[in-house]
Amino acid sequence: ETGVTQSPTHLIKTRGQQVTLRCSSQSGHNTVSWYQQALGQGPQFIFQYYREEENGRGNFPPRFSGLQFPNYSSELNVNALELDDSALYLCASRTLPVMGEQYFGPGTRLTVT
């Protein structure tokens, strides 16, 4: 079992609201990536944080933003929620620049109504 944890497990929000999702990386990992997984699809890369700075971003609008803290944990913030934001949000941690796999957390299921 990997050490990546996410909170909350499930969340229901209304369109237009804002949400913050949290991720604690596995011990020793300094990089956190966030992915959005819509039902029946593969995960889509949102962005990655390394040493508290964003160092890669996918095709997501600016209302998706994030933070990484000195202990390497991370937050994903989504403003002005839309119905299409309903998905499983996964974070994955690893260590850069050392070679290694990404370890995924269990995900947060976000439902926007």
Add this chain to the structure above:
Amino acid sequence: GENVEQHPSTLSVQEGDSAVIKCTYSDSASNYFPWYKQELGKRPQLIIDIRSNVGEKKDQRIAVTLNKTAKHFSLHITETQPEDSAVYFCAASTQEYGNKLVFGAGTILRVKS
């Protein structure tokens, strides 16, 4: 940007038979290709990966092959068991350590006993 196509979308095999899932990628700079297994309601877990300097890699009943010229890679599972039933995702990355993984759409594998 990178695009990964995965086939088939569903695959049913009899227990003990082999299963093959194929992926193609578009970015010739991609050089890291992991495969993830995701059981219902659970996190994606890495089952095997291959780097562009290797043509084949095997781990017990699982093997992955890579054809850089044709830009495709495949997952082979031999002697399938009911516990192999899950969704399998291939992914590609232009950076060896898994930066910005681009995932395929997934293959639902059903192993019938």
